[in-house]
Amino acid sequence: MNEQVQAVQTAPAKPETAPLDAARARRDFPIFSRRVHDRPLVFLDSAASAQKPGAVIDAVRHCYEAEYANVHRGVYWLSERATEAFEGVRKTVAGFINAADEREIVFVRGTTEAINLIAHSFGRYSLAPGDEIVISAMEHHSNIVPWQILRDEIGVKLIIAPINDDGELMMEAFAELLGPRTKLVAITHVSNALGSIVDVGEIVRLAHEAGARVLIDGAQAVPHLGVDVRELDCDFYAFSGHKLYGPSAIGVLYAKAELLESMPPYQSGGDMILSVSFDKTEYNAIPYKFEAGTPNIAGTIGLGAAIDYVGALGLPAIAAHEQDLLDYATARLKEIDGLRLIGTARDKASVVSFTLADVHAHDIGTVLDRQGIAVRTGHHCALPVMERFGVPATVRASFGLYNTRDDVDALIGGLAKVREIFG
Amino acid sequence: MSELRDLYQEVILDHYRRPRNFGKSPLCNRQANGHNPLCGDKLTIYLLVKDGTVEEVTFDGAGCAISVASASLMTEMLKGLSVADARALFERFQGAMTGSGDGVDSLEDLDKLAVLSGVREFPVRVKCATLAWHTFRAALDDSDDTVVTE
């Protein structure tokens, strides 16, 4: 019980933080000392995966050098230390998203695995033929395909909530899609392709009124917005460590304790059991019931360090800085002839997606790359979004806490070079 | 950045902007689809093959400059070749682009395809240049499977 209280106390509410000194924070990230094609690295692809600060790299190194053993297994000192550090991160995560209880934090590989876990466990056992799952038109493939598989397996219906020309979820249309058969709403908090921020609080309210559960894909939200799962009252929340300046292949599924209690295991094996005989197996308590096998120990430690790092800078300060970059980049991009912004929602995270005249995104990406500028080009694992806007691909620049207006200027200069080559 | 100039030569940009033999041929008797999921490029190649000769080659679809220009150049090169010669050209082009096979050709020996030599400095773009060719071969074989390169 003590631990619950602690989780409450370490909630991310930090009303006043100093503004972010991004140029200084940038020096925390060793990667920026390297050059690409003999130019300084201009990294504008944090939405795909963020770079890692020294604090995270050091924590992973420290784990292996000083505190490494398997967790939850040994009676010896080192295993106890490792377990303590590992479980400490669960507490850190609970505090970070303001979960009521750290047993509600399940470590997974990332957002993708979290969603698959829900589809397999909650989906297969709680949904019946004819039940409806509502997603939006701007989901990442990882929040589409698991539901399609479920649809084909058990005959649930998949319903798509529309977005408007700015890339905003159409809330009234969404509300109308909810009905007595709606059992789950699975929706992104921030669109990776468009940057749109979805009012998930309202989604949860409407869905709960209709008696449906809500899963939020927070992969893009967690690095930019303070997330409070209790305030949102969502049933499930998924995110990935690697977009939050932490290691890859570690992520989090938050789920309300009573749901985790009622759900069957996802994978099975060691760690998720209390006792096994050939007649009968007794499952472990939550969250361990959902954590079969040896986990990503060092990755988890790194995730804890990433959350501490972001916490020390302050998410509100990071968000304010990124908003400034977004506004600046949007204004400068709009000055470019033939540039079309894809995703112009009023509420946006620091993502700019665009096309430029008749130049294909992939060609733009190549020209920018040669100038040391890393952007994402393609469909961003959101083909239905590309279809919605009638483009095969876009260029996407996304900003993290270490980006500065200089990076935006480099992008603008790079696009001038594209213009020069393509005429 | 001269390698960018080598990649995006005038001829390439011209074929990208004004692709030759573009559009479905009414006479075609074989076709195949090609897809490069990395860029989202999608091409369809249409062939009229008669008496062992590639009498007509056209294409449509959308893609990056490299894939569209390569497709356009390919249609010009293949038209009128015997099926055997067309297959041989595919092998030579593929070998020259990827540096594989026992073909000793360099692209420079492949006539107008030489303008694609800049692509070899950009390994991730080689698939863009070869997409049309793989799709062409699938059309020859009348394969229903979409050719996928990544």
Ligand SMILES: Cc1ncc(COP(=O)(O)O)c(C=O)c1O
């Ligand atoms: C909105 C969104 N959802 C889900 C994912 C999948 O995350 P991961 O690949 O870390 O599992 C991503 C990552 O690209 C994303 O942007």
